[in-house]
Amino acid sequence: MATKTRAKAKRKKTTVTKTAIRRRKTVRKTRTIRKKAAKKAPPRRAERTKAKPTAKVAVKPRPASQRAQPEAVKPPPSRPAQPTAAEQRIGVVTHYYSHLSVVAMQLEPGTTLRVGDVVHIRGRTTDFTQKVESLEVNHAPVTEVEPNDDFGLKVVEHAREHDIVYKVRS
Numbered sequence: 001m002a003t004k005t006r007a008k009a010k011r012k013k014t015t016v017t018k019t020a021i022r023r024r025k026t027v028r029k030t031r032t033i034r035k036k037a038a039k040k041a042p043p044r045r046a047e048r049t050k051a052k053p054t055a056k057v058a059v060k061p062r063p064a065s066q067r068a069q070p071e072a073v074k075p076p077p078s079r080p081a082q083p084t085a086a087e088q089r090i091g092v093v094t095h096y097y098s099h100l101s102v103v104a105m106q107l108e109p110g111t112t113l114r115v116g117d118v119v120h121i122r123g124r125t126t127d128f129t130q131k132v133e134s135l136e137v138n139h140a141p142v143t144e145v146e147p148n149d150d151f152g153l154k155v156v157e158h159a160r161e162h163d164i165v166y167k168v169r170s
Contacts, residue, residue, distance in 0.1 A: 087120055087166040096159045103159045107147040114144045123163030130156050
């Protein structure tokens with residue numbers, strides 16, 4: 001028992017500071033910080049310490065005609081700069097809601113979008129075509145939207161702001 005109380009007494013040190021003769025004494029407890037024990041290094045294996053002899057192989061130089069010719073690097077398939085003749089630009093993506101997979105779009109004047117239309121969404125990293133299956137205005141499903149409507153369009157892939165939306169003519 002005596003050893004436990006001594007250990008506690010060693011850990012809990014108190015310091016007394018006197019601020020003024022007639023004022024109350026302030027008592028502060030200080031914590032002792034114990035240093036953590038260092039981890040032991042794992043024992044080395046005998047295999048690691050021994051040096052293994054390596055044989056050096058002489059390489060004969062080949063004439064330039066026999067060297068392997070690197071294949072021409074093919075550029076990635078480039079997308080056409082302009083949409084095809086069967087596509088008409090109808091709007092721009094203003095926002096993408098990733099948790100819903102829904103885009104908010106702004107239609108260009110004089111265009112409409114209906115359920116069943118095929119749209120092509122293109123951007124710097126986006127390029128996919130899909131059929132319009134769900135249109136909503138103020139959380140209510142609709143079959144057709146016009147340029148002044150704020151609507152959401154359910155998409156099958158990730159889209160980004162400023163992606164251009166084309167309507168594929170059939």
